[in-house]
Amino acid sequence: MPVLVRIGPVIAACCADIARHADRLNRLDGAIGDGDHGTNMQRGCEALLAESQRLEALPLAQSLAEAGRILVMTIGGAAGPLYGTLLMELGRAMSETSGTDDFPTAFAHAVNAVARRGKSGTGDKTLLDVLFPLSDLLAADNKFETTPAKVAALAEMTVAMRARRGRASFLGERSIGHMDPGAASCALLVAAVCREINGGRRA
Amino acid sequence: MPVLVRIGPVIAACCADIARHADRLNRLDGAIGDGDHGTNMQRGCEALLAESQRLEALPLAQSLAEAGRILVMTIGGAAGPLYGTLLMELGRAMSETSGTDDFPTAFAHAVNAVARRGKSGTGDKTLLDVLFPLSDLLAADNKFETTPAKVAALAEMTVAMRARRGRASFLGERSIGHMDPGAASCALLVAAVCREINGGRRA
Amino acid sequence: MKKFMNEAGSLAADSLDGFVGAHDDLVAFGQDRKHVRRRVLSPGKVAIIAGGGAGHEPMHVGFIGKGMLDAACTGHVFTSPTPDQILGAIRETDNGAGVLLIVKNYDGDLMNFEMAAEMAVSDGGHRIETLIVNDDIAVERTARGTGRRGVAGTLVVEKIVGAAAEAGLDLFSLKAVGESAIAATRTMGVALKGATVPQTTRETFVLGETEMEVGVGIHGEPGRSRQDIADAATIASLICRQILDDLEPAQGQRILLFVNGLGATPPSELYLMFGLARRFFEAHGLVVCRKLVGTYATSLDMAGMSITVTLLDDASLGLWDAPVHSAALHW
Amino acid sequence: MKKFMNEAGSLAADSLDGFVGAHDDLVAFGQDRKHVRRRVLSPGKVAIIAGGGAGHEPMHVGFIGKGMLDAACTGHVFTSPTPDQILGAIRETDNGAGVLLIVKNYDGDLMNFEMAAEMAVSDGGHRIETLIVNDDIAVERTARGTGRRGVAGTLVVEKIVGAAAEAGLDLFSLKAVGESAIAATRTMGVALKGATVPQTTRETFVLGETEMEVGVGIHGEPGRSRQDIADAATIASLICRQILDDLEPAQGQRILLFVNGLGATPPSELYLMFGLARRFFEAHGLVVCRKLVGTYATSLDMAGMSITVTLLDDASLGLWDAPVHSAALHW
Ligand SMILES: Nc1ncnc2c1ncn2[C@@H]1O[C@H](COP(=O)(O)OP(=O)(O)O)[C@@H](O)[C@H]1O
Ligand SMILES: Nc1ncnc2c1ncn2[C@@H]1O[C@H](COP(=O)(O)OP(=O)(O)O)[C@@H](O)[C@H]1O
Ligand SMILES: [Mg+2]
Ligand SMILES: [Mg+2]
Ligand SMILES: [Mg+2]
Ligand SMILES: [Mg+2]
Structure with a gap:
């Protein structure tokens, strides 16, 4: 499926949703971090939007890799290298395979690359607590229909976790009881992507 | 009259009244100055109180001069040299004359010395707007009975003035509409002194 | 407090x-x-x-x-x-x-x-x-x-x-x-928050959320006027314009430009103001040949800053550049 | 903000x-x-x-x-x-x-x-x-x-x-x-007021009138715990004690003592804290042989300060003393 998708509208959808939720993401980050995750993601999405036409002209795999590079060079902080690595490695893996059947494999490869970059795994209270289960879901059915609701639940599950990575880890016990902002943005972005893939319908 | 007065109870009365009104004086000073006039006067009065016994042992003129010196060395700011000069010069003038009849002259001399020290005169919105008229009153009847009420009115009259001396002068027009803190403390102290001279009765 | x-x-x-x-x-x-x-x-x-x-x-x-x-x-x-x-x-x-x-x-x-x-x-x-x-x-x-x-x-x-x-x-x-x-020296300051005198635990003046105090000294006393807060460029022009009008320097005049923090304004904001002031004076034909930015003359914990300009000639330039070895200034 | x-x-x-x-x-x-x-x-x-x-x-x-x-x-x-x-x-x-x-x-x-x-x-x-x-x-x-x-x-x-x-x-x-x-280096900080991130116009954490945040970093993130505000001597001991316990220096050990302002705390308060910290470490048998007090590593406009101790030996002492010619450090 993903190969059939035009990347421009996906970017636009992500950008719109991040803008709408930027303040909430900042607030989540304020509780256990430095209060800028929404602003950071917005900066990255706007950079993608500005390059949207150029990205659309590229083959999907290449366009994803290039989008990842743009995110790395504009977001900064923790989110930049993480989201950037996700797309860069997804693009790289997709260009080495072909066909949608291999998408779950490519996605799993990209998520593992993010984990290596962040020296982190599941249960550390990060966006990987959305990405790893999502990767497992895709591997099981390679469908995008059911995921939005599920990823929201995944983000919700980070509330109870104690952070072991990122700024929130500095808080120790005090990080418990708050949703991880990266997990929240990740759930939001996955929902936006799925919606676009499924023809703009809200899941 | 003043020569018959014991200085110890006068100091105690001044000290108590300044302490009671310190916050009000700070607030008046906050409006058009730096908010510390009450604290400054309190520091000076406490220094006098600490030396009260020693001062009482001295002849009155000498004791006033010494009290002035103590004020100069403990109050600082504008109030220190001004109140200090008043007492130092009052003491000096009294030691050169003798008898209560000359008190108004000595007082007038001291007030003029304050004006010279401050390079200021009447209408500048300072404690001199209490001291000069008070000096005139004394010259007219050499009595302390009627002054407390009158000095309160004098302090009140500084509200309408535009400051031309002291910190308040930096505010220009904005200094109008507030009572001068130095005039307020002066009225307060004169009232306390008169009360003591008149046997502790409140005027 | x-x-x-x-x-x-x-x-x-x-x-x-x-x-x-x-x-x-x-x-x-x-x-x-x-x-x-x-x-x-x-x-x-x-x-x-x-x-x-x-x-x-x-x-x-x-x-x-x-x-x-x-x-x-x-x-x-x-x-x-x-x-x-x-x-x-x-x-x-x-x-x-x-x-x-x-x-x-x-x-x-x-x-x-x-x-x-x-x-x-x-x-x-x-x-x-x-x-x-x-x-x-x-x-x-x-x-x-x-x-x-x-x-x-x-x-x-x-x-x-x-x-x-x-x-x-x-x-x-x-x-x-x-x-x-x-x-040769002129200064003007602006406060975003009054100073708190420790003895009274009160701010000497209290500003609303959208107010600034223009023309403050360094003793917490109120300034010349209270105004709506403005962006940094507007504040910089406001102050620099008055300094310029008061000094009436010749074109090409060399100046020392000194941006001073009043206590609670961090270096990042002081540098930002310095950049704006420098551009202002350069645009008005002055040569900003010596610079100083930092928290040197404070008003307790007042948030704010002042801009100082000194007209320089060869003699004062030499004296400014001469070695100094104090706790706060050192070169 | x-x-x-x-x-x-x-x-x-x-x-x-x-x-x-x-x-x-x-x-x-x-x-x-x-x-x-x-x-x-x-x-x-x-x-x-x-x-x-x-x-x-x-x-x-x-x-x-x-x-x-x-x-x-x-x-x-x-x-x-x-x-x-x-x-x-x-x-x-x-x-x-x-x-x-x-x-x-x-x-x-x-x-x-x-x-x-x-x-x-x-x-x-x-x-x-x-x-x-x-x-x-x-x-x-x-x-x-x-x-x-x-x-x-x-x-x-x-x-x-x-x-x-x-x-x-x-x-x-x-x-x-x-x-x-x-x-050889340890730091701990305390905030009296959170930092305001400009984009969000919000303080990253909001403290009550009688609260302080202990163990803060320099990104406005909350610290280790929120406590009732205390007098300067108590705060200084609290921090210095933890540094001492963590470093476990030998008696007579030479140290560099560095008191750093987080942005909105004026020099007068930093020096006051330095004096208390110096006495603390001297009372615990250390030799405070190098000192630094100032606003060097800030967290925007956070009010607060941190205390840093570095154990010194002849080599690091020599390197600390070596000339430096930067905007913020200069000797
Ligand atoms: N080592 C890491 N591994 C995985 N995710 C991380 C790691 N560090 C941080 N994150 C994620 O990044 C998010 C914070 O992003 P952001 O606020 O933009 O960056 P910063 O922490 O630099 O301000 C966290 O909520 C978390 O999900
Ligand atoms: N030049 C002056 N001549 C006479 N009185 C003055 C002069 N300057 C200041 N004062 C008086 O001193 C008062 C302020 O005293 P205080 O607040 O203790 O000192 P400071 O201004 O140093 O804080 C003013 O209210 C005013 O009455
Ligand atoms: Mg963040
Ligand atoms: Mg950040
Ligand atoms: Mg005063
Ligand atoms: Mg004063």
Whole structure:
């Protein structure tokens, strides 16, 4: 499926949703971090939007890799290298395979690359607590229909976790009881992507 | 009259009244100055109180001069040299004359010395707007009975003035509409002194 | 009001104790801790002494050292030091060449320094001259009045005079150098938050969420006017324009541009304001050839900053550039 | 929230513009203004590069200059710089002797510097080593976790490593010098008021009138615990005790004591805290032989301060004392 998708509208959808939720993401980050995750993601999405036409002209795999590079060079902080690595490695893996059947494999490869970059795994209270289960879901059915609701639940599950990575880890016990902002943005972005893939319908 | 007065109870009365009104004086000073006039006067009065016994042992003129010196060395700011000069010069003038009849002259001399020290005169919105008229009153009847009420009115009259001396002068027009803190403390102290001279009765 | 302090009454003394402990290679307490002086005095030199209330740190104690001050007297918070403090500093630093007192124009400081000078002359036979700094253009000049306040520009006067003293100028010539520096210097400040006087636990003035106080001094007293807060560029132009109008410098005139923090404004914002002020003056044909940005003349924990401009000529430029070795200024 | 700024998005860039303008005798912008570097590089020397989010000024740009850093990369407010910024700095400052990156321990900084280092090695053949500063003892050490933050102690590491680089040490030896400095350094901070992130116009944490936040970092994130505010002596003992317990220094050990302001705390209060901390450590048998007090590693407009201690030996003492000629440190 993903190969059939035009990347421009996906970017636009992500950008719109991040803008709408930027303040909430900042607030989540304020509780256990430095209060800028929404602003950071917005900066990255706007950079993608500005390059949207150029990205659309590229083959999907290449366009994803290039989008990842743009995110790395504009977001900064923790989110930049993480989201950037996700797309860069997804693009790289997709260009080495072909066909949608291999998408779950490519996605799993990209998520593992993010984990290596962040020296982190599941249960550390990060966006990987959305990405790893999502990767497992895709591997099981390679469908995008059911995921939005599920990823929201995944983000919700980070509330109870104690952070072991990122700024929130500095808080120790005090990080418990708050949703991880990266997990929240990740759930939001996955929902936006799925919606676009499924023809703009809200899941 | 003043020569018959014991200085110890006068100091105690001044000290108590300044302490009671310190916050009000700070607030008046906050409006058009730096908010510390009450604290400054309190520091000076406490220094006098600490030396009260020693001062009482001295002849009155000498004791006033010494009290002035103590004020100069403990109050600082504008109030220190001004109140200090008043007492130092009052003491000096009294030691050169003798008898209560000359008190108004000595007082007038001291007030003029304050004006010279401050390079200021009447209408500048300072404690001199209490001291000069008070000096005139004394010259007219050499009595302390009627002054407390009158000095309160004098302090009140500084509200309408535009400051031309002291910190308040930096505010220009904005200094109008507030009572001068130095005039307020002066009225307060004169009232306390008169009360003591008149046997502790409140005027 | 939240401060790092033990009790209000000892804030000034405790802070000074910390200062002298931090810089004991440069400075030492004078007798009875009534003033702070250079650890080692330069022989044969006119002594330069400044002072004022506490709450302006690092001014003036931070400027004690080779090339600047010989001693500084600190009073209670926002309260001029007393004459005995100043007299003590005069006695310990005058080695025969005389003493130059640098005083910020304000009645309290003037009277205390004046009383000390009178005592020093009559009792001790010291030769004393006084410089009165009055750089604050926020204060209107009026026919009768105290005149303008001395604020952050005092640093510039102390640096220039200090360098000239180190170079061996006599008391009379130093006074002239100082008067030229004063004539060439203007300052204006803006506050975003008032100062909290420790004894009263009250802000001397309280600003609303969208207000700023324009034309503030460094004692927490209110300024010339209260205005709606504006963006940095607007504030910078507002101040720079008034300095320009007051100084009326020639095209191509060289200036020292000094942006000073009032206590609670962080370096990032001071640098931002400096950049705007620099562009303003350059756009108006001046040459910003010397620069200083930092928190040097404070008003306790006031949030705000001031801009100071000094017109430079070859002589004052040389004196500004001369080595200085104090806690707060060092080159 | 009140700040001297034009718009939130340009605060970091505008401030940097002001900084470079104020110190253009020492520093210059790198390509596309993506980093700031020494105006003149020392030939043959290992390049020392640091960086991090904006909002910590004068750290790190204020430490660029002879005897300290060669370049610094500043990101957006509280946001690590991006790899292209760091790569640009590496390219402009590496003159063959290799590059030492000094990074404050925090995942965002680590990842961006790591990506830049990978690119520099693979594309440019640069030799790169990285030092990770983790001086903040407020963060508990746990079996699995990021470990401790890098905060104000980074200044000490940069000074010591910078002096060693100027002395001609090779990349390998410099890394060892830096690691010793890191091992010898501990910091802990307290805030009286949270920082206001300009984009959100919100304080990252809001304290009540009688609360303080103990164990804060320099990104406005909450600290280890919220406590009732106490007097300065109590706060000083609280921090110093924890530093002492963590460092376990020998009796008679020489230390550098560094009191750092977090942005909105004025010099008077910092000196007061320094005095208390000095007495504490002296009472515990340490020799406070080097001292630093000032606003060097900030957290925007946070009111608060941190105390840093570095154990000194002859070697590190010599490196600390070596000349430095940067905007913020100069001797
Ligand atoms: N080491 C890491 N591994 C995985 N995710 C991380 C890691 N560090 C941080 N994150 C994610 O990044 C998010 C914070 O992003 P952001 O606020 O933009 O960056 P910063 O912490 O630099 O301000 C966290 O909520 C978390 O999900
Ligand atoms: N030049 C002057 N002549 C006469 N009185 C003055 C002069 N300057 C200040 N004052 C008086 O001193 C008062 C302020 O005293 P205080 O607040 O203790 O000192 P400071 O202004 O140094 O804080 C003013 O209210 C005014 O009455
Ligand atoms: Mg963040
Ligand atoms: Mg006052
Ligand atoms: Mg005062
Ligand atoms: Mg951040």
